[in-house]
Amino acid sequence: MNGGPSGFSNAPVTRAFIVSSTIFTFFLGILGRTSWFGLPYKDIFQKFQLWKLLASFLTFSSTPELAFGLYLLYYFRVFERQIGSNKYSVFILFSTLFSVFLEFAALALSRDPSMILTSGPYGLIFASFIPFYFDIPVSTRFRVYGVRFTDKSFIYLAGLQLLLSSWRRSIIPGICGIVAGALYRLNVLYIRKAKIPASISSFFSWLSWPSTGSPSAPARNVSRSMRSHVGRTVQRDHPSAAASSTEPPEGSISTLVSMGFDRNSARQALVQARNDVNTATNILLEAQSSRSLPGNPLY
Incomplete structure:
Protein backbone atom coordinates (compact mmCIF):
# COMPACT_ATOMS: atom_id res chain seq x y z
CA MET A 1 0.00 0.00 0.00
CA SER A 208 11.16 22.91 -0.59
CA TRP A 209 14.05 21.16 -2.25
CA PRO A 210 15.11 19.06 -4.02
CA SER A 211 12.26 19.02 -6.51
CA THR A 212 11.07 15.46 -7.01
CA GLY A 213 7.98 16.03 -9.05
CA SER A 214 5.93 18.43 -11.04
CA PRO A 215 4.61 21.68 -9.54
CA SER A 216 1.53 21.44 -7.42
CA ALA A 217 -1.80 21.88 -9.12
CA PRO A 218 -5.09 22.38 -7.30
CA ALA A 219 -7.27 19.29 -7.15
CA ARG A 220 -10.88 19.56 -8.22
CA ASN A 221 -13.72 17.17 -9.05
CA VAL A 222 -13.15 14.30 -11.50
CA SER A 223 -14.66 15.19 -14.89
CA ARG A 224 -14.89 13.90 -18.42
CA SER A 225 -11.24 14.72 -19.05
CA MET A 226 -10.21 12.34 -16.26
CA ARG A 227 -12.47 9.66 -17.68
CA SER A 228 -10.79 10.14 -21.03
CA HIS A 229 -7.32 10.10 -19.46
CA VAL A 230 -8.02 6.92 -17.48
CA GLY A 231 -9.60 5.34 -20.55
CA ARG A 232 -6.53 6.09 -22.66
CA THR A 233 -4.31 4.64 -19.94
CA VAL A 234 -6.34 1.44 -19.91
CA GLN A 235 -6.19 1.17 -23.70
CA ARG A 236 -2.45 1.88 -23.77
CA ASP A 237 -1.37 -0.49 -21.00
CA HIS A 238 -4.08 -3.13 -21.31
CA PRO A 239 -5.53 -3.00 -24.84
CA SER A 240 -7.72 -6.05 -24.27
CA ALA A 241 -8.59 -5.30 -20.65
CA ALA A 242 -12.09 -4.00 -21.36
CA ALA A 243 -12.91 -7.00 -23.44
CA SER A 244 -11.29 -9.74 -21.35
CA SER A 245 -11.75 -8.56 -17.76
CA THR A 246 -14.84 -9.30 -15.76
CA GLU A 247 -17.02 -6.42 -14.69
CA PRO A 248 -15.70 -4.89 -11.43
CA PRO A 249 -17.79 -5.67 -8.32
CA GLU A 250 -20.41 -3.08 -7.53
CA GLY A 251 -19.03 -2.73 -4.00
CA SER A 252 -15.60 -1.73 -5.30
CA ILE A 253 -17.11 0.83 -7.67
CA SER A 254 -19.23 2.25 -4.83
CA THR A 255 -16.14 2.56 -2.62
CA LEU A 256 -14.35 4.70 -5.21
CA VAL A 257 -17.48 6.74 -5.95
CA SER A 258 -17.84 7.47 -2.21
CA MET A 259 -14.34 8.98 -2.33
CA GLY A 260 -15.56 11.46 -4.93
CA PHE A 261 -14.49 9.81 -8.18
CA ASP A 262 -16.68 9.56 -11.24
CA ARG A 263 -18.40 6.18 -11.61
CA ASN A 264 -17.18 5.50 -15.12
CA SER A 265 -13.60 6.52 -14.21
CA ALA A 266 -13.77 4.25 -11.17
CA ARG A 267 -14.92 1.31 -13.29
CA GLN A 268 -12.17 1.82 -15.88
CA ALA A 269 -9.52 2.15 -13.16
CA LEU A 270 -10.73 -1.08 -11.53
CA VAL A 271 -10.52 -2.85 -14.88
CA GLN A 272 -6.93 -1.68 -15.27
CA ALA A 273 -6.12 -2.62 -11.66
CA ARG A 274 -7.75 -6.05 -12.04
CA ASN A 275 -10.34 -5.11 -9.41
CA ASP A 276 -7.79 -4.10 -6.76
CA VAL A 277 -9.40 -1.11 -5.02
CA ASN A 278 -6.16 0.35 -3.64
CA THR A 279 -4.36 0.18 -6.98
CA ALA A 280 -7.38 1.72 -8.70
CA THR A 281 -7.39 4.55 -6.15
CA ASN A 282 -3.75 5.30 -6.91
CA ILE A 283 -4.46 5.25 -10.67
CA LEU A 284 -7.26 7.80 -10.23
CA LEU A 285 -5.19 10.02 -7.92
CA GLU A 286 -2.22 9.92 -10.29
CA ALA A 287 -4.42 10.81 -13.26
CA GLN A 288 -6.01 13.63 -11.27
CA SER A 289 -2.67 15.03 -10.09
CA SER A 290 -0.84 14.81 -13.41
CA ARG A 291 -3.63 16.42 -15.42
CA SER A 292 -4.82 19.02 -12.86
CA LEU A 293 -8.30 17.62 -13.21
CA PRO A 294 -11.40 18.35 -11.12
CA GLY A 295 -11.57 16.24 -7.93
CA ASN A 296 -13.80 16.04 -4.89
CA PRO A 297 -11.99 16.37 -1.56
CA LEU A 298 -11.50 13.24 0.48
CA TYR A 299 -12.33 15.25 3.57
Missing part, protein backbone atom coordinates in the same frame (compact mmCIF):
# COMPACT_ATOMS: atom_id res chain seq x y z
CA ASN A 2 1.38 3.42 -0.87
CA GLY A 3 0.28 6.98 -0.98
CA GLY A 4 -0.10 7.30 -4.73
CA PRO A 5 2.60 8.41 -7.20
CA SER A 6 6.13 8.11 -5.85
CA GLY A 7 8.03 11.10 -4.49
CA PHE A 8 6.55 14.50 -3.70
CA SER A 9 4.79 15.08 -7.01
CA ASN A 10 2.01 17.62 -6.40
CA ALA A 11 2.75 17.69 -2.67
CA PRO A 12 5.02 20.73 -2.13
CA VAL A 13 3.60 21.62 1.29
CA THR A 14 4.28 18.11 2.59
CA ARG A 15 7.77 18.24 1.13
CA ALA A 16 8.50 21.58 2.81
CA PHE A 17 7.15 20.28 6.12
CA ILE A 18 9.27 17.12 6.00
CA VAL A 19 12.44 18.96 4.99
CA SER A 20 11.93 21.56 7.74
CA SER A 21 11.26 18.94 10.42
CA THR A 22 14.35 16.99 9.40
CA ILE A 23 16.61 20.05 9.46
CA PHE A 24 15.29 21.33 12.80
CA THR A 25 15.48 17.93 14.49
CA PHE A 26 18.97 17.03 13.29
CA PHE A 27 20.42 20.50 13.85
CA LEU A 28 19.09 20.78 17.39
CA GLY A 29 19.95 17.14 18.03
CA ILE A 30 23.57 17.77 17.10
CA LEU A 31 23.59 20.73 19.46
CA GLY A 32 21.91 18.63 22.14
CA ARG A 33 19.01 21.06 22.37
CA THR A 34 16.01 18.89 21.52
CA SER A 35 15.20 18.71 25.23
CA TRP A 36 14.50 22.46 25.11
CA PHE A 37 11.31 21.89 23.21
CA GLY A 38 7.90 20.44 23.89
CA LEU A 39 5.20 22.10 25.94
CA PRO A 40 6.37 22.44 29.57
CA TYR A 41 3.83 23.75 32.06
CA LYS A 42 6.12 26.40 33.51
CA ASP A 43 7.23 27.82 30.14
CA ILE A 44 3.64 28.11 28.89
CA PHE A 45 1.90 29.46 31.96
CA GLN A 46 4.74 31.30 33.68
CA LYS A 47 7.26 32.45 31.06
CA PHE A 48 5.28 31.94 27.82
CA GLN A 49 8.33 31.58 25.58
CA LEU A 50 6.69 31.93 22.17
CA TRP A 51 9.80 31.10 20.16
CA LYS A 52 10.04 27.75 21.94
CA LEU A 53 6.43 27.05 21.17
CA LEU A 54 6.86 27.77 17.46
CA ALA A 55 10.01 25.65 17.15
CA SER A 56 8.35 22.74 18.94
CA PHE A 57 5.88 22.37 16.07
CA LEU A 58 8.65 21.11 13.78
CA THR A 59 11.18 19.48 16.11
CA PHE A 60 10.89 15.81 17.06
CA SER A 61 12.41 14.99 20.42
CA SER A 62 14.20 11.81 19.31
CA THR A 63 15.43 10.01 16.20
CA PRO A 64 12.87 7.14 16.44
CA GLU A 65 10.03 9.67 16.67
CA LEU A 66 11.49 11.48 13.67
CA ALA A 67 11.64 8.24 11.64
CA PHE A 68 8.05 7.19 12.35
CA GLY A 69 6.76 10.77 12.08
CA LEU A 70 8.33 11.40 8.68
CA TYR A 71 7.13 8.04 7.40
CA LEU A 72 3.55 8.93 8.30
CA LEU A 73 3.82 12.48 6.94
CA TYR A 74 5.18 11.09 3.68
CA TYR A 75 2.35 8.61 3.36
CA PHE A 76 -0.35 11.19 4.16
CA ARG A 77 0.82 13.37 1.25
CA VAL A 78 -1.97 11.64 -0.68
CA PHE A 79 -4.44 14.01 1.01
CA GLU A 80 -2.62 17.10 -0.26
CA ARG A 81 -2.80 15.68 -3.77
CA GLN A 82 -6.51 15.09 -3.42
CA ILE A 83 -7.69 18.41 -1.95
CA GLY A 84 -4.90 20.65 -3.25
CA SER A 85 -2.10 22.50 -1.48
CA ASN A 86 -4.28 25.53 -0.68
CA LYS A 87 -6.79 23.55 1.36
CA TYR A 88 -4.19 21.20 2.76
CA SER A 89 -2.31 24.19 4.19
CA VAL A 90 -5.51 25.18 6.01
CA PHE A 91 -5.78 21.61 7.29
CA ILE A 92 -2.23 21.87 8.67
CA LEU A 93 -2.93 25.19 10.38
CA PHE A 94 -6.26 24.09 11.82
CA SER A 95 -5.06 20.71 13.11
CA THR A 96 -1.89 22.20 14.59
CA LEU A 97 -3.48 25.21 16.27
CA PHE A 98 -6.50 23.35 17.61
CA SER A 99 -4.43 20.44 18.93
CA VAL A 100 -2.06 22.88 20.65
CA PHE A 101 -5.05 24.63 22.20
CA LEU A 102 -6.23 21.28 23.57
CA GLU A 103 -2.72 20.53 24.85
CA PHE A 104 -2.73 23.88 26.67
CA ALA A 105 -6.04 22.89 28.25
CA ALA A 106 -4.60 19.53 29.33
CA LEU A 107 -1.59 21.24 30.92
CA ALA A 108 -3.82 23.76 32.68
CA LEU A 109 -6.05 21.04 34.08
CA SER A 110 -3.11 18.95 35.27
CA ARG A 111 -1.49 21.85 37.16
CA ASP A 112 1.67 19.74 37.25
CA PRO A 113 4.79 21.95 36.97
CA SER A 114 6.88 18.92 35.97
CA MET A 115 4.60 17.89 33.11
CA ILE A 116 6.10 18.29 29.62
CA LEU A 117 4.37 17.26 26.38
CA THR A 118 6.58 15.99 23.57
CA SER A 119 7.42 18.20 20.59
CA GLY A 120 6.80 17.57 16.90
CA PRO A 121 3.87 17.86 14.46
CA TYR A 122 1.72 15.39 16.38
CA GLY A 123 -1.42 17.43 15.74
CA LEU A 124 -1.04 17.18 11.95
CA ILE A 125 0.02 13.53 11.94
CA PHE A 126 -2.78 12.21 14.13
CA ALA A 127 -5.41 14.50 12.60
CA SER A 128 -4.56 12.82 9.28
CA PHE A 129 -5.62 9.45 10.68
CA ILE A 130 -9.25 10.62 10.54
CA PRO A 131 -9.44 10.87 6.70
CA PHE A 132 -7.16 7.83 6.51
CA TYR A 133 -9.66 5.77 8.49
CA PHE A 134 -12.76 6.97 6.65
CA ASP A 135 -11.55 7.56 3.10
CA ILE A 136 -8.75 5.12 2.29
CA PRO A 137 -10.25 1.73 1.41
CA VAL A 138 -8.92 -1.65 2.52
CA SER A 139 -7.81 -3.69 -0.48
CA THR A 140 -5.93 -6.60 1.11
CA ARG A 141 -6.69 -8.75 4.15
CA PHE A 142 -4.45 -11.46 5.56
CA ARG A 143 -3.74 -13.41 8.74
CA VAL A 144 -0.56 -13.79 10.77
CA TYR A 145 -0.71 -16.53 13.41
CA GLY A 146 -4.49 -16.30 13.35
CA VAL A 147 -4.57 -12.51 13.79
CA ARG A 148 -6.35 -10.52 11.06
CA PHE A 149 -4.47 -7.70 9.34
CA THR A 150 -5.11 -5.42 6.37
CA ASP A 151 -2.86 -3.36 4.14
CA LYS A 152 -3.73 -0.37 6.37
CA SER A 153 -2.47 -2.12 9.51
CA PHE A 154 1.14 -1.02 8.95
CA ILE A 155 0.11 2.64 9.01
CA TYR A 156 -1.88 2.09 12.21
CA LEU A 157 1.07 0.27 13.81
CA ALA A 158 3.43 3.11 12.91
CA GLY A 159 0.95 5.58 14.42
CA LEU A 160 0.63 3.46 17.57
CA GLN A 161 4.41 3.35 17.92
CA LEU A 162 4.58 7.13 17.62
CA LEU A 163 1.67 7.61 20.01
CA LEU A 164 3.36 5.52 22.70
CA SER A 165 6.91 6.69 22.00
CA SER A 166 7.11 8.90 25.08
CA TRP A 167 4.08 7.50 26.94
CA ARG A 168 2.12 10.31 28.61
CA ARG A 169 4.22 13.01 26.92
CA SER A 170 3.17 11.73 23.47
CA ILE A 171 -0.28 10.24 24.13
CA ILE A 172 -1.89 13.59 24.99
CA PRO A 173 -0.66 15.39 21.81
CA GLY A 174 -1.74 12.37 19.73
CA ILE A 175 -5.26 12.34 21.17
CA CYS A 176 -5.52 16.12 20.72
CA GLY A 177 -4.55 15.69 17.06
CA ILE A 178 -7.24 13.04 16.55
CA VAL A 179 -9.85 15.38 18.05
CA ALA A 180 -8.67 18.21 15.78
CA GLY A 181 -8.95 15.94 12.72
CA ALA A 182 -12.47 14.92 13.72
CA LEU A 183 -13.51 18.57 14.07
CA TYR A 184 -12.09 19.34 10.63
CA ARG A 185 -14.03 16.46 9.12
CA LEU A 186 -17.20 17.70 10.83
CA ASN A 187 -16.57 21.01 9.03
CA VAL A 188 -16.60 23.11 12.20
CA LEU A 189 -16.89 26.80 11.25
CA TYR A 190 -17.01 25.62 7.60
CA ILE A 191 -13.26 25.14 7.80
CA ARG A 192 -13.19 22.67 4.91
CA LYS A 193 -14.15 25.45 2.48
CA ALA A 194 -11.25 27.67 3.54
CA LYS A 195 -8.05 27.89 1.51
CA ILE A 196 -4.93 30.02 1.61
CA PRO A 197 -3.96 32.23 -1.37
CA ALA A 198 -2.32 30.39 -4.24
CA SER A 199 0.72 32.67 -3.99
CA ILE A 200 1.47 31.34 -0.51
CA SER A 201 1.10 27.67 -1.41
CA SER A 202 3.25 28.17 -4.51
CA PHE A 203 5.95 29.55 -2.23
CA PHE A 204 6.37 26.05 -0.82
CA SER A 205 7.22 24.76 -4.30
CA TRP A 206 10.12 27.19 -4.38
CA LEU A 207 11.07 26.70 -0.75
Whole structure:
Protein backbone atom coordinates (compact mmCIF):
# COMPACT_ATOMS: atom_id res chain seq x y z
CA MET A 1 0.00 0.00 0.00
CA ASN A 2 1.38 3.42 -0.87
CA GLY A 3 0.28 6.98 -0.98
CA GLY A 4 -0.10 7.30 -4.73
CA PRO A 5 2.60 8.41 -7.20
CA SER A 6 6.13 8.11 -5.85
CA GLY A 7 8.03 11.10 -4.49
CA PHE A 8 6.55 14.50 -3.70
CA SER A 9 4.79 15.08 -7.01
CA ASN A 10 2.01 17.62 -6.40
CA ALA A 11 2.75 17.69 -2.67
CA PRO A 12 5.02 20.73 -2.13
CA VAL A 13 3.60 21.62 1.29
CA THR A 14 4.28 18.11 2.59
CA ARG A 15 7.77 18.24 1.13
CA ALA A 16 8.50 21.58 2.81
CA PHE A 17 7.15 20.28 6.12
CA ILE A 18 9.27 17.12 6.00
CA VAL A 19 12.44 18.96 4.99
CA SER A 20 11.93 21.56 7.74
CA SER A 21 11.26 18.94 10.42
CA THR A 22 14.35 16.99 9.40
CA ILE A 23 16.61 20.05 9.46
CA PHE A 24 15.29 21.33 12.80
CA THR A 25 15.48 17.93 14.49
CA PHE A 26 18.97 17.03 13.29
CA PHE A 27 20.42 20.50 13.85
CA LEU A 28 19.09 20.78 17.39
CA GLY A 29 19.95 17.14 18.03
CA ILE A 30 23.57 17.77 17.10
CA LEU A 31 23.59 20.73 19.46
CA GLY A 32 21.91 18.63 22.14
CA ARG A 33 19.01 21.06 22.37
CA THR A 34 16.01 18.89 21.52
CA SER A 35 15.20 18.71 25.23
CA TRP A 36 14.50 22.46 25.11
CA PHE A 37 11.31 21.89 23.21
CA GLY A 38 7.90 20.44 23.89
CA LEU A 39 5.20 22.10 25.94
CA PRO A 40 6.37 22.44 29.57
CA TYR A 41 3.83 23.75 32.06
CA LYS A 42 6.12 26.40 33.51
CA ASP A 43 7.23 27.82 30.14
CA ILE A 44 3.64 28.11 28.89
CA PHE A 45 1.90 29.46 31.96
CA GLN A 46 4.74 31.30 33.68
CA LYS A 47 7.26 32.45 31.06
CA PHE A 48 5.28 31.94 27.82
CA GLN A 49 8.33 31.58 25.58
CA LEU A 50 6.69 31.93 22.17
CA TRP A 51 9.80 31.10 20.16
CA LYS A 52 10.04 27.75 21.94
CA LEU A 53 6.43 27.05 21.17
CA LEU A 54 6.86 27.77 17.46
CA ALA A 55 10.01 25.65 17.15
CA SER A 56 8.35 22.74 18.94
CA PHE A 57 5.88 22.37 16.07
CA LEU A 58 8.65 21.11 13.78
CA THR A 59 11.18 19.48 16.11
CA PHE A 60 10.89 15.81 17.06
CA SER A 61 12.41 14.99 20.42
CA SER A 62 14.20 11.81 19.31
CA THR A 63 15.43 10.01 16.20
CA PRO A 64 12.87 7.14 16.44
CA GLU A 65 10.03 9.67 16.67
CA LEU A 66 11.49 11.48 13.67
CA ALA A 67 11.64 8.24 11.64
CA PHE A 68 8.05 7.19 12.35
CA GLY A 69 6.76 10.77 12.08
CA LEU A 70 8.33 11.40 8.68
CA TYR A 71 7.13 8.04 7.40
CA LEU A 72 3.55 8.93 8.30
CA LEU A 73 3.82 12.48 6.94
CA TYR A 74 5.18 11.09 3.68
CA TYR A 75 2.35 8.61 3.36
CA PHE A 76 -0.35 11.19 4.16
CA ARG A 77 0.82 13.37 1.25
CA VAL A 78 -1.97 11.64 -0.68
CA PHE A 79 -4.44 14.01 1.01
CA GLU A 80 -2.62 17.10 -0.26
CA ARG A 81 -2.80 15.68 -3.77
CA GLN A 82 -6.51 15.09 -3.42
CA ILE A 83 -7.69 18.41 -1.95
CA GLY A 84 -4.90 20.65 -3.25
CA SER A 85 -2.10 22.50 -1.48
CA ASN A 86 -4.28 25.53 -0.68
CA LYS A 87 -6.79 23.55 1.36
CA TYR A 88 -4.19 21.20 2.76
CA SER A 89 -2.31 24.19 4.19
CA VAL A 90 -5.51 25.18 6.01
CA PHE A 91 -5.78 21.61 7.29
CA ILE A 92 -2.23 21.87 8.67
CA LEU A 93 -2.93 25.19 10.38
CA PHE A 94 -6.26 24.09 11.82
CA SER A 95 -5.06 20.71 13.11
CA THR A 96 -1.89 22.20 14.59
CA LEU A 97 -3.48 25.21 16.27
CA PHE A 98 -6.50 23.35 17.61
CA SER A 99 -4.43 20.44 18.93
CA VAL A 100 -2.06 22.88 20.65
CA PHE A 101 -5.05 24.63 22.20
CA LEU A 102 -6.23 21.28 23.57
CA GLU A 103 -2.72 20.53 24.85
CA PHE A 104 -2.73 23.88 26.67
CA ALA A 105 -6.04 22.89 28.25
CA ALA A 106 -4.60 19.53 29.33
CA LEU A 107 -1.59 21.24 30.92
CA ALA A 108 -3.82 23.76 32.68
CA LEU A 109 -6.05 21.04 34.08
CA SER A 110 -3.11 18.95 35.27
CA ARG A 111 -1.49 21.85 37.16
CA ASP A 112 1.67 19.74 37.25
CA PRO A 113 4.79 21.95 36.97
CA SER A 114 6.88 18.92 35.97
CA MET A 115 4.60 17.89 33.11
CA ILE A 116 6.10 18.29 29.62
CA LEU A 117 4.37 17.26 26.38
CA THR A 118 6.58 15.99 23.57
CA SER A 119 7.42 18.20 20.59
CA GLY A 120 6.80 17.57 16.90
CA PRO A 121 3.87 17.86 14.46
CA TYR A 122 1.72 15.39 16.38
CA GLY A 123 -1.42 17.43 15.74
CA LEU A 124 -1.04 17.18 11.95
CA ILE A 125 0.02 13.53 11.94
CA PHE A 126 -2.78 12.21 14.13
CA ALA A 127 -5.41 14.50 12.60
CA SER A 128 -4.56 12.82 9.28
CA PHE A 129 -5.62 9.45 10.68
CA ILE A 130 -9.25 10.62 10.54
CA PRO A 131 -9.44 10.87 6.70
CA PHE A 132 -7.16 7.83 6.51
CA TYR A 133 -9.66 5.77 8.49
CA PHE A 134 -12.76 6.97 6.65
CA ASP A 135 -11.55 7.56 3.10
CA ILE A 136 -8.75 5.12 2.29
CA PRO A 137 -10.25 1.73 1.41
CA VAL A 138 -8.92 -1.65 2.52
CA SER A 139 -7.81 -3.69 -0.48
CA THR A 140 -5.93 -6.60 1.11
CA ARG A 141 -6.69 -8.75 4.15
CA PHE A 142 -4.45 -11.46 5.56
CA ARG A 143 -3.74 -13.41 8.74
CA VAL A 144 -0.56 -13.79 10.77
CA TYR A 145 -0.71 -16.53 13.41
CA GLY A 146 -4.49 -16.30 13.35
CA VAL A 147 -4.57 -12.51 13.79
CA ARG A 148 -6.35 -10.52 11.06
CA PHE A 149 -4.47 -7.70 9.34
CA THR A 150 -5.11 -5.42 6.37
CA ASP A 151 -2.86 -3.36 4.14
CA LYS A 152 -3.73 -0.37 6.37
CA SER A 153 -2.47 -2.12 9.51
CA PHE A 154 1.14 -1.02 8.95
CA ILE A 155 0.11 2.64 9.01
CA TYR A 156 -1.88 2.09 12.21
CA LEU A 157 1.07 0.27 13.81
CA ALA A 158 3.43 3.11 12.91
CA GLY A 159 0.95 5.58 14.42
CA LEU A 160 0.63 3.46 17.57
CA GLN A 161 4.41 3.35 17.92
CA LEU A 162 4.58 7.13 17.62
CA LEU A 163 1.67 7.61 20.01
CA LEU A 164 3.36 5.52 22.70
CA SER A 165 6.91 6.69 22.00
CA SER A 166 7.11 8.90 25.08
CA TRP A 167 4.08 7.50 26.94
CA ARG A 168 2.12 10.31 28.61
CA ARG A 169 4.22 13.01 26.92
CA SER A 170 3.17 11.73 23.47
CA ILE A 171 -0.28 10.24 24.13
CA ILE A 172 -1.89 13.59 24.99
CA PRO A 173 -0.66 15.39 21.81
CA GLY A 174 -1.74 12.37 19.73
CA ILE A 175 -5.26 12.34 21.17
CA CYS A 176 -5.52 16.12 20.72
CA GLY A 177 -4.55 15.69 17.06
CA ILE A 178 -7.24 13.04 16.55
CA VAL A 179 -9.85 15.38 18.05
CA ALA A 180 -8.67 18.21 15.78
CA GLY A 181 -8.95 15.94 12.72
CA ALA A 182 -12.47 14.92 13.72
CA LEU A 183 -13.51 18.57 14.07
CA TYR A 184 -12.09 19.34 10.63
CA ARG A 185 -14.03 16.46 9.12
CA LEU A 186 -17.20 17.70 10.83
CA ASN A 187 -16.57 21.01 9.03
CA VAL A 188 -16.60 23.11 12.20
CA LEU A 189 -16.89 26.80 11.25
CA TYR A 190 -17.01 25.62 7.60
CA ILE A 191 -13.26 25.14 7.80
CA ARG A 192 -13.19 22.67 4.91
CA LYS A 193 -14.15 25.45 2.48
CA ALA A 194 -11.25 27.67 3.54
CA LYS A 195 -8.05 27.89 1.51
CA ILE A 196 -4.93 30.02 1.61
CA PRO A 197 -3.96 32.23 -1.37
CA ALA A 198 -2.32 30.39 -4.24
CA SER A 199 0.72 32.67 -3.99
CA ILE A 200 1.47 31.34 -0.51
CA SER A 201 1.10 27.67 -1.41
CA SER A 202 3.25 28.17 -4.51
CA PHE A 203 5.95 29.55 -2.23
CA PHE A 204 6.37 26.05 -0.82
CA SER A 205 7.22 24.76 -4.30
CA TRP A 206 10.12 27.19 -4.38
CA LEU A 207 11.07 26.70 -0.75
CA SER A 208 11.16 22.91 -0.59
CA TRP A 209 14.05 21.16 -2.25
CA PRO A 210 15.11 19.06 -4.02
CA SER A 211 12.26 19.02 -6.51
CA THR A 212 11.07 15.46 -7.01
CA GLY A 213 7.98 16.03 -9.05
CA SER A 214 5.93 18.43 -11.04
CA PRO A 215 4.61 21.68 -9.54
CA SER A 216 1.53 21.44 -7.42
CA ALA A 217 -1.80 21.88 -9.12
CA PRO A 218 -5.09 22.38 -7.30
CA ALA A 219 -7.27 19.29 -7.15
CA ARG A 220 -10.88 19.56 -8.22
CA ASN A 221 -13.72 17.17 -9.05
CA VAL A 222 -13.15 14.30 -11.50
CA SER A 223 -14.66 15.19 -14.89
CA ARG A 224 -14.89 13.90 -18.42
CA SER A 225 -11.24 14.72 -19.05
CA MET A 226 -10.21 12.34 -16.26
CA ARG A 227 -12.47 9.66 -17.68
CA SER A 228 -10.79 10.14 -21.03
CA HIS A 229 -7.32 10.10 -19.46
CA VAL A 230 -8.02 6.92 -17.48
CA GLY A 231 -9.60 5.34 -20.55
CA ARG A 232 -6.53 6.09 -22.66
CA THR A 233 -4.31 4.64 -19.94
CA VAL A 234 -6.34 1.44 -19.91
CA GLN A 235 -6.19 1.17 -23.70
CA ARG A 236 -2.45 1.88 -23.77
CA ASP A 237 -1.37 -0.49 -21.00
CA HIS A 238 -4.08 -3.13 -21.31
CA PRO A 239 -5.53 -3.00 -24.84
CA SER A 240 -7.72 -6.05 -24.27
CA ALA A 241 -8.59 -5.30 -20.65
CA ALA A 242 -12.09 -4.00 -21.36
CA ALA A 243 -12.91 -7.00 -23.44
CA SER A 244 -11.29 -9.74 -21.35
CA SER A 245 -11.75 -8.56 -17.76
CA THR A 246 -14.84 -9.30 -15.76
CA GLU A 247 -17.02 -6.42 -14.69
CA PRO A 248 -15.70 -4.89 -11.43
CA PRO A 249 -17.79 -5.67 -8.32
CA GLU A 250 -20.41 -3.08 -7.53
CA GLY A 251 -19.03 -2.73 -4.00
CA SER A 252 -15.60 -1.73 -5.30
CA ILE A 253 -17.11 0.83 -7.67
CA SER A 254 -19.23 2.25 -4.83
CA THR A 255 -16.14 2.56 -2.62
CA LEU A 256 -14.35 4.70 -5.21
CA VAL A 257 -17.48 6.74 -5.95
CA SER A 258 -17.84 7.47 -2.21
CA MET A 259 -14.34 8.98 -2.33
CA GLY A 260 -15.56 11.46 -4.93
CA PHE A 261 -14.49 9.81 -8.18
CA ASP A 262 -16.68 9.56 -11.24
CA ARG A 263 -18.40 6.18 -11.61
CA ASN A 264 -17.18 5.50 -15.12
CA SER A 265 -13.60 6.52 -14.21
CA ALA A 266 -13.77 4.25 -11.17
CA ARG A 267 -14.92 1.31 -13.29
CA GLN A 268 -12.17 1.82 -15.88
CA ALA A 269 -9.52 2.15 -13.16
CA LEU A 270 -10.73 -1.08 -11.53
CA VAL A 271 -10.52 -2.85 -14.88
CA GLN A 272 -6.93 -1.68 -15.27
CA ALA A 273 -6.12 -2.62 -11.66
CA ARG A 274 -7.75 -6.05 -12.04
CA ASN A 275 -10.34 -5.11 -9.41
CA ASP A 276 -7.79 -4.10 -6.76
CA VAL A 277 -9.40 -1.11 -5.02
CA ASN A 278 -6.16 0.35 -3.64
CA THR A 279 -4.36 0.18 -6.98
CA ALA A 280 -7.38 1.72 -8.70
CA THR A 281 -7.39 4.55 -6.15
CA ASN A 282 -3.75 5.30 -6.91
CA ILE A 283 -4.46 5.25 -10.67
CA LEU A 284 -7.26 7.80 -10.23
CA LEU A 285 -5.19 10.02 -7.92
CA GLU A 286 -2.22 9.92 -10.29
CA ALA A 287 -4.42 10.81 -13.26
CA GLN A 288 -6.01 13.63 -11.27
CA SER A 289 -2.67 15.03 -10.09
CA SER A 290 -0.84 14.81 -13.41
CA ARG A 291 -3.63 16.42 -15.42
CA SER A 292 -4.82 19.02 -12.86
CA LEU A 293 -8.30 17.62 -13.21
CA PRO A 294 -11.40 18.35 -11.12
CA GLY A 295 -11.57 16.24 -7.93
CA ASN A 296 -13.80 16.04 -4.89
CA PRO A 297 -11.99 16.37 -1.56
CA LEU A 298 -11.50 13.24 0.48
CA TYR A 299 -12.33 15.25 3.57
